[in-house]
Amino acid sequence: MVIAAEKNGRGIGRIRMKHIKDASAESLLGFIKETVVPGATIHTDGWRGYSGLPAAGYKHFVTTISGGVEQAHEVMPRVHNVASLLKRWLLGTLQGGIQQQHLDYYLDEFTFRFNRRRSKARGLLFHRLAQQAVVVGPAPYSSIIYGKSPSGAGDTHSAVNTSTCSRSLSDFGDR
Numbered sequence: 088m089v090i091a092a093e094k095n096g097r098g099i100g101r102i103r104m105k106h107i108k109d110a111s112a113e114s115l116l117g118f119i120k121e122t123v124v125p126g127a128t129i130h131t132d133g134w135r136g137y138s139g140l141p142a143a144g145y146k147h148f149v150t151t152i153s154g155g156v157e158q159a160h161e162v163m164p165r166v167h168n169v170a171s172l173l174k175r176w177l178l179g180t181l182q183g184g185i186q187q188q189h190l191d192y193y194l195d196e197f198t199f200r201f202n203r204r205r206s207k208a209r210g211l212l213f214h215r216l217a218q219q220a221v222v223v224g225p226a227p228y229s230s231i232i233y234g235k236s237p238s239g240a241g242d243t244h245s246a247v248n249t250s251t252c253s254r255s256l257s258d259f260g261d262r
Contacts, residue, residue, distance in 0.1 A: 088194070089118050090173075092165035094130075099165045101202045104173070104194040112136045116143060132163070173197055188232050 089107050093100030103122040107114040115136045123129060125144035131137040133151035140147040152159045160167040176197055177185055185193070203212055 088190075089115060090166050090169050091119075091122055092169050094165065099168065102169050102198055104169075104198055106190045106194060110134065110136050112139050116140070119143070119145070130163070132159070169201070172201070176200075192231070 089105055089110075091103040093102065103118075105118050105121075107118060112135070116139055119129065119140070120143065123145065126146070128146040128148055129137075129140055130148045130150065131140075133149055133153070137147065137149070150162050152162055173194075177193060181193070203209075206212055
C-alpha cells in the first residue's frame with residue numbers, strides 16, 4: 088500500500104492511498120503520476136523505487152531513514168499519522184472483518200472522509216453523494232468485486248469511478 092500526504096503548514100492537507108501490487112518503481116511511479124501534478128516536490132525515504140521521480144518531472148527530496156538518528160515517524164510524521172488513523176478506523180469500523188477484495192474501497196472511503204474532515208458544508212457533502220448515487224446507477228455486488236456486470240456486459244461502475252478519480256486527482260500537488 089502507498090500513502091501520499093499533502094503538506095499543509097505543520098498539518099496534513101489532502102491524502103491519497105492505493106493498494107499496489109509491489110513497491111517497484113513501476114508501481115510507485117504509476118501511483119504518483121495518478122495523484123501528484125508534475126513539478127511538485129515529493130519527499131520520500133531512500134527506497135530505490137523512487138529514483139525515477141526527477142526524470143518524470145518531479146522535484147525529489149530524499150531522507151534516508153534506516154541507520155539515521157531520527158525515526159521514520161519523526162522524519163515523515165504526516166504519512167505515519169495517516170497510516171495510524173487508517174489502522175484505527177479499519178479496526179473500529181470493521182472490527183477485524185477486513186476483506187482483501189474490498190481493500191481499495193476501504194481506502195477510498197477513508198480518503199474521502201479524511202479529505203472532508205473539516206468541511207463546513209457536511210449537508211452539501213451528503214447531497215453531492217446522493218446526487219452521484221443517482222447519476223451512476225446501481226452497482227451490483229458482482230460488478231464491484233469481479234469487475235463485470237451480471238450480464239457480462241462490462242464494468243460500467245469502475246469506468247465511472249476511474250474517470251471521476253482521474254479528474255479529481257489530477258490537481259493534487261504541493262501547494
